[in-house]
Structure formats: C-alpha cells, structure tokens
Amino acid sequence: MIENKKIFYENSIVVGAVINNGSAIIVNEFLDELCFLAETAGGKVLRRFIQKLEKPNPKTFIGSGKIQEIQFFIKNNDISSVIFDDELSPSQQLNLEKIFRCKIIDRTGLILDIFAQRAKTSYAKTQVQLAQYEYLMPRLKGLWTHLERQKGGIGMRGPGETEIETDRRIVRDKISLLKSKIKTIDKQMSVQRGNRGKLIRVALVGYTNVGKSTLMNTVSKSDVFAEDKLFATLDTTTRKVVIGNLPFLLGDTVGFIRKLPTQLIESFKSTLDEVREADLLLHVVDISHVNFKEHIESVNNTLKEINAQDKPLIMVFNKIDAYKRESYDESDLLNEYDEKNFTIEEWRDTWMSKIGNNVVFMSATKKININDFKKTVYREVRKIHIKRYPYNNFLYPDVDNFELNE
Numbered sequence: 001m002i003e004n005k006k007i008f009y010e011n012s013i014v015v016g017a018v019i020n021n022g023s024a025i026i027v028n029e030f031l032d033e034l035c036f037l038a039e040t041a042g043g044k045v046l047r048r049f050i051q052k053l054e055k056p057n058p059k060t061f062i063g064s065g066k067i068q069e070i071q072f073f074i075k076n077n078d079i080s081s082v083i084f085d086d087e088l089s090p091s092q093q094l095n096l097e098k099i100f101r102c103k104i105i106d107r108t109g110l111i112l113d114i115f116a117q118r119a120k121t122s123y124a125k126t127q128v129q130l131a132q133y134e135y136l137m138p139r140l141k142g143l144w145t146h147l148e149r150q151k152g153g154i155g156m157r158g159p160g161e162t163e164i165e166t167d168r169r170i171v172r173d174k175i176s177l178l179k180s181k182i183k184t185i186d187k188q189m190s191v192q193r194g195n196r197g198k199l200i201r202v203a204l205v206g207y208t209n210v211g212k213s214t215l216m217n218t219v220s221k222s223d224v225f226a227e228d229k230l231f232a233t234l235d236t237t238t239r240k241v242v243i244g245n246l247p248f249l250l251g252d253t254v255g256f257i258r259k260l261p262t263q264l265i266e267s268f269k270s271t272l273d274e275v276r277e278a279d280l281l282l283h284v285v286d287i288s289h290v291n292f293k294e295h296i297e298s299v300n301n302t303l304k305e306i307n308a309q310d311k312p313l314i315m316v317f318n319k320i321d322a323y324k325r326e327s328y329d330e331s332d333l334l335n336e337y338d339e340k341n342f343t344i345e346e347w348r349d350t351w352m353s354k355i356g357n358n359v360v361f362m363s364a365t366k367k368i369n370i371n372d373f374k375k376t377v378y379r380e381v382r383k384i385h386i387k388r389y390p391y392n393n394f395l396y397p398d399v400d401n402f403e404l405n406e
Contacts, residue, residue, distance in 0.1 A: 010080035012043035013073065017062060017086065018052045027085070029291055033258070034085050034107065036209075041114050046077055060099070061092045067099060074100055081105055087259075090139045107259055108135060123185050130178040133171055140167050189273070198389065199240070200248040200381050203278035205303070207295035208255030210286040211318040213237075215364040216252040219374070238274070243378045244397075246385065251278065256302045258294070272306050279384050281313045282377070287347070287361070288322035290340075312384065314358045314376055320344055321363040 014034050016027045027050060035045045051066040060067060061084065070082065081103040082096070088106040096104045105113070112132050119125040204212040220239040238251040251274045275281065283299060285292050303309045328341040342350070344361055352359055360376050362369040 009042055009044050011078055012038050012045050012081045012083055013070065013079055014038065014045055014048045014083045014085065015062065015066075015070070016048065016050050016084075017056065018050060019056065020054055024050065024052075029294070030085050030258070034083060034110075037107075037110050037114065038083055041110055041117070043081065043083070045083075046079070047073060049073075056086070057092075058089075059092065060095050061086070061088055071100060074102060083107075083110055085259075093139065111257070111260075123182075123189075126178055126181055126185065130175065130182060133175050133178065137168070137171050137175070140171065186273075200280065200384050200388075201251065201274075201278045202241075202248055202280045202282060202377070202381065203251045203253055203275050204282050204284055205253060205275055205299060206255060206284035206316075207286065207299055208257050210255065210284045210289075210295070211364050212255065212284050213252055215282075215284060215316070215318065216250060218364045218367060218370065220250055243374050243381070246378055246382060248381045248385075256299050258298045260298075260302060275303070276306055276308050278308075278311065280377075280380055281308070281311050282316050283313055284316045284318050286319050287317040287344075288319040288324070312358075312380060314360065314380060315352070315355055316373065317347075317352075317359070317361045318364055320361050321366045321368060 014031055016031045016034070018024050018027050031048050031050070035048070038045050049066060049070055051062050053063065057063060062070075073079065074082070079102055082100055082105070084104070084106045086106065087108050088096070088104070093104050093106065112128065112135055115124075115128045116132065119128045204216060206212050216237065216239065220241045238249055241248055241250045253272070253274055281303075283296070285296055289295065300309065323344060325343055326340045328335075328337050348359075348361065358376060358380065360369065360373045362373050364370075
C-alpha cells in the first residue's frame with residue numbers, strides 16, 4: 001500500500017452520484033476529471049455509471065439496482081477496479097468489495113496513489129506516506145476480515161493482541177514517527193526559506209495541469225519536470241529569476257484540485273508554506289479548459305483554507321493557443337450567444353477586466369505575450385521591493401523605460 005508500485009494499465013469503471021437534486025452536468029464534469037486521474041494512475045476507463053440519489057446509501061453508497069447493473073458489466077468486461085468520485089466510508093468500501101469482488105477505490109485513494117507515484121524527493125515521499133497511513137488507519141478492519149471474530153477454545157486463550165490490533169499499533173507508531181520526521185524537515189525548510197536573503201518571493205499557484213511548470217521553465221530557463229498529466233509536480237522548486245535587472249525568487253508548487261483530500265492539505269503543509277510565505281502569487285489558469293472558472297474558484301477556496309487569499313496576485317490565463325470557441329450562427333434564434341462563443345478579446349472585457357492591470361493572456365509553450373507577462377510581474381515585484389527597501393528604488397527603473405528581451 002505504502003510503497004511505490006509498478007503501474008499496469010488495468011480495466012476500470014468510474015461511478016458518480018447526483019445527490020439531492022444536484023446537477024448532472026457538474027457530476028459529469030467531475031467524472032471527466034476522475035477519468036483523467038484514473039488514466040494518470042495507470043487505469044483504462046471503459047465506462048462511467050451515474051445514479052440519482054436523494055442521499056447516499058449508508059451501506060453501499062449507491063442503490064441496489066445500480067449495483068446489479070455494475071455487477072453485470074464487471075462480470076462481462078474483466079474489470080479490475082471500480083473508482084468512486086466521492087469519498088467512501090471504510091464500511092461502504094468493504095461492503096462494495098464483497099459485492100463486486102474487485103478493488104474499490106474512492107477519489108481520495110486515487111489521488112493518494114498518484115501522489116505515491118509522483119513523489120521523488122525524500123520529503124515528498126514522507127508527506128505522501130503520512131497521508132496514506134492516515135487514510136489506511138480506519139480501513140484496516142477490511143484487510144483482516146478473516147480475523148473479525150476471534151475464536152475462543154484451545155490455543156486461543158491467554159494474553160496478547162489480535163493481528164488487527166498489532167497492525168493498528170504499528171500504523172499509529174508509523175504515523176507519529178512520520179509526523180516527527182516532517183516536523184524536523186519543516187524546521188529545516190523554514191530555515192532555508194529564511195536564508196534566501198532579501199529577494200522578493202513569487203509563487204506559482206493554480207489548478208493541476210494548467211502549465212505552471214512549463215511557465216517556470218520558460219521564465220527561469222530551468223528544466224523542471226513538466227508533463228500533460230495531473231500532479232506532474234509534487235516537490236516545490238525555487239529558482240532565481242531576473243527580469244530586466246530586478247532579481248526575485250520564483251517557486252513552482254503542487255497543483256490544486258477539486259475535492260482535495262484533507263489529509264493532503266495537512267501532509268503538504270510545508271509545501272503550502274511556500275505559498276503562505278510568498279510576497280506575490282501568480283495564479284495560472286488554463287483558459288482552454290471548459291471548466292476554468294470552476295478551477296479558479298477551487299484554487300481560491302484552497303488559498304482561503306491556508307490563509308493566503310489576501311496576497312497580491314496576478315491572474316495568468318495560459319494556453320491561449322489551445323483555446324477554441326464554439327462557432328455561433330446568428331440566424332439561429334434558439335441558442336443564445338454566450339461564454340462558449342466568446343473570443344479571447346471578449347473574455348478580456350468580461351469580469352476579467354475588473355481585476356485591473358494584473359491580468360495576462362499568454363501561452364507558455366508558444367511564448368505568446370511572454371513580454372506582457374514579464375512586464376506585469378516586473379511591475380508588481382518592483383512595487384513590493386520599493387515598499388520594502390525604499391533606499392534602493394533608483395536601481396530598478398519603471399518597466400516602461402526599458403525594453404525586455406524575449
């Protein structure tokens with residue numbers, strides 16, 4: 001469970017629920033994301049199942065009719081895992097495993113599995129292990145079903161622990177050991193951040209797979225790992241960047257996601273400290289994604305959770321080269337002209353214009369509007385620098401007084 005495993009592409013299905021008159025469209029969007037998560041983890045999604053429910057079944061989450069439908073599909077299609085979009089209770093997971101006779105994974109377990117694959121440094125692995133053990137703790141009972149009822153009689157009397165009790169104690173000890181290890185590393189990383197001198201700190205934040213690492217590589221000319229998959233970056237990478245003659249530190253952080261497991265927010269506290277302690281945030285958004293507004297809201301909610309919502313912020317709408325609008329037929333009286341028909345220029349004139357000058361539309365891969373990005377970042381970093389160190393403001397001229405190189 002805890003160790004890294006070799007990825008095998010396995011047949012999977014995904015299951016979502018429209019609960020209490022919720023929106024089927026939103027559930028489908030969540031399942032699109034869940035399918036991408038499953039593919040990132042090494043799964044091949046063959047089908048998705050959706051059920052409307054007034055409230056989740058406390059024993060199996062979904063109803064008996066949908067269970068029969070899924071059972072039939074599993075039997076005929078060699079399905080290895082059933083992935084639920086919502087977090088399942090330990091008893092629900094156990095009951096479903098008994099019924100379907102295959103792996104049952106919820107969204108939290110799937111994200112933890114991807115994090116285990118992606119963790120490269122010792123610190124990231126420690127953070128993921130802690131989150132995995134905390135997730136595993138209430139689910140240990142299901143791993144020892146053959147010992148659920150300890151039998152009395154010959155050979156079973158006397159002191160000692162049952163195997164499940166032993167396992168619980170081992171996991172509790174492991175959790176406390178990992179917490180103390182993380183506390184030590186947190187102190188070391190705090191000292192490292194304190195030793196970075198007087199440079200202004202800028203942090204890239206945003207939804208997962210929006211192009212933060214690609215932007216980092218473009219601006220800092222470094223080689224941070226970037227891939228078109230979810231959670232390609234787990235470790236915070238910091239590089240010194242110079243725009244014009246103004247140096248600052250740019251940090252690439254782990255991407256956020258909707259329904260981010262609480263264990264991960266706790267475990268990745270130190271990684272998120274990079275965001276908390278930054279002087280300026282660059283909120284990167286994939287404008288080509290159909291749900292980019294929901295992504296913005298999700299990131300803003302996570303920033304509130306870590307008390308970083310009031311920091312100076314630049315909105316960076318990335319991937320404008322991949323943006324495609326739906327064509328609109330003016331003679332069609334049934335369909336209204338709405339957001340899906342907007343051009344990039346029309347998006348600029350919407351609520352985005354109210355953000356002020358701190359909005360950039362660009363493409364990190366094609367370097368479209370890269371100079372606009374650099375000028376906007378320079379202007380904001382210079383503003384913070386002059387406020388903090390007013391005695392040397394003459395060193396850094398206004399951005400309009402010099403040309404930036406591509």
